[in-house]
Amino acid sequence: MNALLECRNLTKSYGRKPALSNVDLTISPGRIVGLLGPNGSGKSTLIKLANGLLTPTAGEILVCGKRPGVESHLAVSYLPDKNYLNDWMRVSDIISYFSDFYQNFDASRARDMLRRLDIDERQRLKALSKGTKEKVQLILVMSRKAQLYLLDEPIGGVDPAARDYILNTIITNYDEQASIVLSTHLIADIEKVLDDVIFLAEGRVALVSSVDEIREKNGKSVDALFREVYKC
Amino acid sequence: MAWQFDSDRPIYAQLVEQIKRLILSGAYPPGSKLPSVRDLAAQAAVNPNTMQKALAELETDGLLFTQRTAGRFVTEDDEVIQRLRQQLCQGILENFIQSMTGLGFTPQQALEQLQIHVEGEKR
Numbered sequence: 001m002n003a004l005l006e007c008r009n010l011t012k013s014y015g016r017k018p019a020l021s022n023v024d025l026t027i028s029p030g031r032i033v034g035l036l037g038p039n040g041s042g043k044s045t046l047i048k049l050a051n052g053l054l055t056p057t058a059g060e061i062l063v064c065g066k067r068p069g070v071e072s073h074l075a076v077s078y079l080p081d082k083n084y085l086n087d088w089m090r091v092s093d094i095i096s097y098f099s100d101f102y103q104n105f106d107a108s109r110a111r112d113m114l115r116r117l118d119i120d121e122r123q124r125l126k127a128l129s130k131g132t133k134e135k136v137q138l139i140l141v142m143s144r145k146a147q148l149y150l151l152d153e154p155i156g157g158v159d160p161a162a163r164d165y166i167l168n169t170i171i172t173n174y175d176e177q178a179s180i181v182l183s184t185h186l187i188a189d190i191e192k193v194l195d196d197v198i199f200l201a202e203g204r205v206a207l208v209s210s211v212d213e214i215r216e217k218n219g220k221s222v223d224a225l226f227r228e229v230y231k232c
Numbered sequence: 233m234a235w236q237f238d239s240d241r242p243i244y245a246q247l248v249e250q251i252k253r254l255i256l257s258g259a260y261p262p263g264s265k266l267p268s269v270r271d272l273a274a275q276a277a278v279n280p281n282t283m284q285k286a287l288a289e290l291e292t293d294g295l296l297f298t299q300r301t302a303g304r305f306v307t308e309d310d311e312v313i314q315r316l317r318q319q320l321c322q323g324i325l326e327n328f329i330q331s332m333t334g335l336g337f338t339p340q341q342a343l344e345q346l347q348i349h350v351e352g353e354k355r
Contacts, residue, residue, distance in 0.1 A: 032279055164277065172274045192243055192278045212242035212282065221239035 002065055004029055004148045004179045005050055009059035012045050019045040020203045022059070029147070030176050032193055034222075035183040037200035038230050043183040044081055046200070047150045050181075051078045064147060074104065077146035081153050083133055085125055091136055092121040098140055110143035113169060117162060131157045138166060142173060149174065151182040155189065167193050188223040197222055199229065235276040243278055247286035250276075255295060255306055256317055263308040266296065 005027040012020045020042045035043050048054045049061050052068030063072040098105045134157045155163045199207040273283040290296045294312050298304050332342035
């Protein structure tokens, strides 16, 4: 099986400061992967590199076997860590916008999820709360039939009930050949849903393991291990 | 049923146990069809691959079998189910004795306590 995401010796520096150093990683199809690490460990940098928003200082990153570019943008569905939608637009406008923009966007799936979360399509984004805006963005991203979903902090601002619904949506809706990489601090909430975890520390890969391997070897949850490894 | 997981043990192993209980309790009676991997994963709010792994183990144990196009079913072999029931029963009994000796009862006294309790329930 061809890797959906491959990093070889990947390095990215901001000026003199390295954000990622010599990262080697492979993500195969059909996996849900948690990208975990404390603030400033390079999670967002890695996701941005995969999405072509940043270029590597050294080394290589390949998405579906190719360098990030026009082709990979169709294969990748990206949820940034900030709000990028125009505030004056209505939710329904954004759905048409996405339909125009992405040929793999499934508008009926998006509308369905909006209904389930009681979000009124006629509302302007401006009128929505922070959490609701995040839900809308995540719905848009998950409604694309992509091969690789890159979600930067997808559930941070969302209430626990909606979080459950969203995780459920992720489990039931993604294609078996697709993979999801998500960065988060809310490990306990999400670890049952993950296949693998990647721990980043100061721009390096500290650990790659499956969730059950961690539990088997250490006799503790990923959340507990994280708190131990990154103890301040 | 709510699926609950301890944080210190592999999730797939806990799924195996919980599905065994569901079979014995009659939630999935012998010969019945199980929901799809995805549906089960969604119900338990776990990763589909983890659920798949648990079901594969139950299949190896002979508790489930797959019919290629129709899906996955609970075994109709009563012997296998009785054996499972015995096996889980042993575990519960061991825990019980262990807890009771922890409280200072001898196994014999524990048995007496159990008897008193059961008789009390009857009335």
